[in-house]
Amino acid sequence: MRIHDTRRITIIGGGMSGALLSILLAQRGFEAELFERAPDPRLVPARTSGPDILSLGERGRYALRLAGLEDAVGKLVTAMRGRMIHDRRGARTLQPYGVHDYEALYSIRRERLIHCLLDAAEASGKVRIHFGQQLQAIDWDSNTLSLDDAGDQRFEVLFGTDGAGSRVRRSMLQAARLQIDQDLLDAGYKQFTMPAAADGTPPFDPHALHVWPRGGYMMVAMPDTDGSFSAMLFLPRRGDHRMPWGFAELDSWTRQQAFMAFNLPDAAARIPDLEAEFRDNPVGQMGTIRCSHWHVGGLGLLIGDAAHTIVPFHGQGVNAAFEDCTTLMEIVDGGADDWGTAFEHLERARKKDAEAIADMALDAFRTMRDSVRHREFMLRKALERELELRHPGVFIPRYSLVMFHRIPYAEAYRRGKIQAAILDELLEGKERLTEVDLRHAAELVGERLTATV
Ligand SMILES: Cc1cc2nc3c(=O)[nH]c(=O)nc-3n(C[C@H](O)[C@H](O)[C@H](O)COP(=O)(O)OP(=O)(O)OC[C@H]3O[C@@H](n4cnc5c(N)ncnc54)[C@H](O)[C@@H]3O)c2cc1C
Numbered sequence: 001m002r003i004h005d006t007r008r009i010t011i012i013g014g015g016m017s018g019a020l021l022s023i024l025l026a027q028r029g030f031e032a033e034l035f036e037r038a039p040d041p042r043l044v045p046a047r048t049s050g051p052d053i054l055s056l057g058e059r060g061r062y063a064l065r066l067a068g069l070e071d072a073v074g075k076l077v078t079a080m081r082g083r084m085i086h087d088r089r090g091a092r093t094l095q096p097y098g099v100h101d102y103e104a105l106y107s108i109r110r111e112r113l114i115h116c117l118l119d120a121a122e123a124s125g126k127v128r129i130h131f132g133q134q135l136q137a138i139d140w141d142s143n144t145l146s147l148d149d150a151g152d153q154r155f156e157v158l159f160g161t162d163g164a165g166s167r168v169r170r171s172m173l174q175a176a177r178l179q180i181d182q183d184l185l186d187a188g189y190k191q192f193t194m195p196a197a198a199d200g201t202p203p204f205d206p207h208a209l210h211v212w213p214r215g216g217y218m219m220v221a222m223p224d225t226d227g228s229f230s231a232m233l234f235l236p237r238r239g240d241h242r243m244p245w246g247f248a249e250l251d252s253w254t255r256q257q258a259f260m261a262f263n264l265p266d267a268a269a270r271i272p273d274l275e276a277e278f279r280d281n282p283v284g285q286m287g288t289i290r291c292s293h294w295h296v297g298g299l300g301l302l303i304g305d306a307a308h309t310i311v312p313f314h315g316q317g318v319n320a321a322f323e324d325c326t327t328l329m330e331i332v333d334g335g336a337d338d339w340g341t342a343f344e345h346l347e348r349a350r351k352k353d354a355e356a357i358a359d360m361a362l363d364a365f366r367t368m369r370d371s372v373r374h375r376e377f378m379l380r381k382a383l384e385r386e387l388e389l390r391h392p393g394v395f396i397p398r399y400s401l402v403m404f405h406r407i408p409y410a411e412a413y414r415r416g417k418i419q420a421a422i423l424d425e426l427l428e429g430k431e432r433l434t435e436v437d438l439r440h441a442a443e444l445v446g447e448r449l450t451a452t453v
Contacts, residue, residue: 001157001298002338008033010145010155012135013162017304017321019117021159023067024329026124034127035147037134037162042115049284052191053222053230054113055080055105055209055315057403063322066329072116077106078223084208090266094208095381098397099388103404105209105315107222109230135167140175140296157339158300161321164289166306172296179292185311185365187217188237188247188283194270196227203229203270211368212264216243218369219267231267234369237283247283286311288358294347298340303328308354313364314402316357320409324350349408356413360402380423382433383441387422390438391445395419418448 009025011018014036022032038046056064056077064073081104082096097103121127134148138158146152160168172178194203204210206223210231221231236246250256256278260268268274289309295301304321328346336342367377387395398416401407422444426436 001340003332003336003342006030006156006339008156010153010158011035012145012158012160012168013166013306014038014118014129014131015161015163015304016114016117016318017325018159018161019114019121020063020067020322021161021303021325021328022121022127022129023069023117023124024325026121026126027067028329028332030126032121032127034121034129035133035135035150036129036131037148038131040118040129040131041111042118046111049282050110051230051232051312052110053107053224054110054318055107055222057105057315057319058102059316059323059406060319061106062406063326066326067117067120069116069120072120073108073113076112076116076225077108078206078225079104080107080209080222081207082209084205084210086210086212086264086266088214088263088265094205095378098400098404099385100404103400105403107209107224109224135162138168138171138175138300140171140299143299157298160300160302160306161304162306164287164305164309166302168300169291169302169306172300172302176293176296181290182287183289184285184287186236186238187234187365188285189232189234190247190278190281190283192231192233192271192277192281193273194221194229194231194267195272200227202227212267213369214263215370217245219264220368221267229270231271233264250278253278288362290355290358294351295340295343298338298343301328301339301343301346308358310354310358310361311365312361313368314357314361316361316402320354320357323353323406353409356409357402360398360409360413360416376427379430379433380427383423383427383436384419386433386436386438387441387445390442391449394449395422395445415449422448 009030009032011022011032011034014034018034022034025032064070082094085093085095118129122129133150136146136148138145143155144152145155160166162168196202202223206227210221212219217235219231219233221229223229236243238248239246245259250259253275260274271277287309288311291302291307294307303324305317310317327349331342331345336345384397388397398412398419401412401415402409425444426441430436
């Protein structure tokens with residue numbers, strides 16, 4: 001179908017990417033019908049799966065700027081300038097994210113971000129949101145979708161922004177001969193609340209992301225603007241010979257209490273409802289989903305988690321989902337004539353990026369869980385900083401390329417591999433930064449990076 005002949009666009013899933021996409025389409029004059037299975041979260045507090053607090057990097061913030069929401073969202077975020085590592089004795093070490101002021105992450109309560117997006121979508125006057133409408137199935141031959149309550153509806157073009165468990169994706173299995181590769185992580189997560197003191201004092205430094213790496217498992221906590229923190233305990237779902245404690249083994253308050261008091265005492269002391277939260281909060285699942293392709297001709301396209309679910313350890317799921325939307329808009333604005341061509345173009349542009357961020361997110365899991373507390377990791381970080389200062393714009397740590405820049409993920413991955421090889425070579429047998437041959441470092445950067453940046 002020709003893009004400019006489209007009268008009405010259908011979006012399934014009013015989460016992060018569905019809401020943002022509807023705003024960006026409305027800006028371009030399109031009318032959209034958005035179907036969301038849950039009730040309106042602005043009226044009924046939603047107990048959705050997924051994290052209570054999210055971190056946004058530059059990719060997510062850029063999309064919000066394009067949607068005209070920079071100021072509205074700006075009031076809801078807290079800047080985090082580094083990772084605060086907590087050891088078992090309660091000692092803390094701050095690892096700054098970078099050497100520049102812009103290298104900060106922004107934490108935001110998920111429900112506030114979604115309220116803001118839904119308000120803006122409705123305020124456009126072009127988006128009609130239908131809450132409590134769950135997609136059941138799609139017949140791609142007759143362009144018909146079936147909803148729980150509203151029955152069958154015809155559509156012209158449809159976007160599947162219905163998240164990791166996407167039914168739109170399932171409906172494409174036959175119609176688009178879709179192949180899906182799913183890999184569930186053997187760790188799960190449980191959320192806890194660390195409130196601010198009665199006078200509003202936060203339990204920890206609110207301008208950092210707090211991490212308790214323990215080797216095999218970890219806890220992470222992010223600040224909210226009211227001084228509270230939301231924490232997540234990432235633990236194997238079931239223990240084994242290497243790591244005897246998993247969620248399955250923490251099956252009584254006695255065990256939960258002992259586990260927390262021994263391994264995470266300073267975190268446990270800030271969770272007043274620890275027992276109730278252990279009992280009531282579910283263990284969430286995480287995994288990676290890769291699809292052979294993302295569209296059914298020019299009729300339908302998957303976006304965000306529906307197309308590429310990743311593990312959350314790089315904090316990039318929303319960022320990547322938003323970037324799908326902004327890339328699609330660039331393609332539309334660039335004069336694509338029909339949806340089929342635009343979808344093909346998007347898939348070509350983004351699929352290798354989705355593969356790259358999926359792999360980097362798995363790497364980040366291992367790094368955060370295990371290595372951030374090791375001396376070698378600290379030395380590597382120190383050398384990265386030194387090389388970044390000496391070779392600005394040429395040597396940029398991979399973490400920064402992903403979080404604070406918008407270069408394609410695949411390119412960040414590629415450059416990261418070259419940089420990792422340089423660091424390996426320079427650090428071989430070294431214990432201190434002063435032992436590193438910085439003249440040789442300059443030669444390596446010149447030879448291997450300058451030409452490719
Ligand atoms: C523990 C954890 C921590 C995370 N932390 C971060 C982070 O710090 N930063 C970050 O960028 N990302 C993070 N993520 C990832 C992020 O939550 C997801 O990538 C993001 O929400 C994906 O957006 P989406 O629009 O694709 O899907 P979602 O936001 O999941 O939205 C999907 C929507 O579709 C609706 N829906 C589903 N099925 C149907 C149906 N059949 N009919 C109608 N509606 C339907 C759902 O109700 C939902 O509203 C984290 C994820 C986890 C699990």
